Amino acid sequence: MMDYKLVEAFAAVVSEGGFEKAAQSLHLTQGAVSQRVKLLEEQTGCVLLVRSSPPAPTAAGREMLKHFRKVKQLEEDLGPGLGQEREGFTTLPVGINADSLATWFFPALNGYLDTEPVLLDLRVDDQAATLELLRDGDVLGCISDRAQPLQGCRVEYLGDMDYRLYCTPSYKTKWFKNIITIEGMEQAPILIFNRKDRMHGILLEQKLGQKPHHQAAFYLPSSEQFAPAIASGRVSGMLPDQQAEAYVERGELVDLLPGHVFTVRLHWQCWNLESNRLAEFTEALVTGASQELVQRP
Numbered sequence: 001m002m003d004y005k006l007v008e009a010f011a012a013v014v015s016e017g018g019f020e021k022a023a024q025s026l027h028l029t030q031g032a033v034s035q036r037v038k039l040l041e042e043q044t045g046c047v048l049l050v051r052s053s054p055p056a057p058t059a060a061g062r063e064m065l066k067h068f069r070k071v072k073q074l075e076e077d078l079g080p081g082l083g084q085e086r087e088g089f090t091t092l093p094v095g096i097n098a099d100s101l102a103t104w105f106f107p108a109l110n111g112y113l114d115t116e117p118v119l120l121d122l123r124v125d126d127q128a129a130t131l132e133l134l135r136d137g138d139v140l141g142c143i144s145d146r147a148q149p150l151q152g153c154r155v156e157y158l159g160d161m162d163y164r165l166y167c168t169p170s171y172k173t174k175w176f177k178n179i180i181t182i183e184g185m186e187q188a189p190i191l192i193f194n195r196k197d198r199m200h201g202i203l204l205e206q207k208l209g210q211k212p213h214h215q216a217a218f219y220l221p222s223s224e225q226f227a228p229a230i231a232s233g234r235v236s237g238m239l240p241d242q243q244a245e246a247y248v249e250r251g252e253l254v255d256l257l258p259g260h261v262f263t264v265r266l267h268w269q270c271w272n273l274e275s276n277r278l279a280e281f282t283e284a285l286v287t288g289a290s291q292e293l294v295q296r297p
Contacts, residue, residue, distance in 0.1 A: 003040075010037050010065075011064075014055065049061055062137055063137070066136070077277055089118065090119070092140055092277070093139040095122075095139040098126075102224050103161075123138060126196045143267070146269070154270060157266075158266040158290075159266060160296050161263070162263050164261055165238055166237060167237075168253060169251070182208045185204055189236070190216065190218065190237060192215075192220075193223070203262045
């Protein structure tokens, strides 16, 4: 039988980013935490932690973290099953893409978060990369663009986000007087979230038959600042319709490539645990998303 005090110390070192902070969170000495991690490694026969700054779990360590978070969630659900009241808050680590966080996520969950003692530990990454967080055991569930469930997980469809390439009327006049060309797209400044972002390239290939060989890229890893930056007239950029709607209605933004849409189909993937809390959160998220996102078969 595994000693979960040892596993808890290991998990704290990873989540807190060091032995000192882990000791503070567990109300132990730093030496005691270090000793517990060492003893766990001896018992398992595996190196679980790379002693870097900050410490990082090895492949075996990630499997240990995944196991620990599953057990912890099941233990939190055990109390009500024994007739005991839930005490305090439950923390749910969730992977989410930045655009969902900036638009529909909290409106979808407002009612649930207002009534349930749940704290969210949100880990932000691209919708194509959040699955890594789930696979590594960093989160209990994630919002992803993948419909195929990971092994040991279940998946629920949330809805669609439609993206278009927007700009101001003055930007369009300055860079594209008559027609959108590949040469023009290579010269005109374009706003890109980060170097993982490929949406604009796919949309331009749909329109022009090829991707630009190079672009005047302006990188801005902040979904909240995307619309204001595009509305400044300095750049064009991809926006979900939810963010662009008000700007379009005021005539501040126009669709640079009418008729061309990049659709991201969002899904909720979570561990397939018999956890009431996780099931309740999943139900609230799916129900809320159905009211905030475009629903398609």
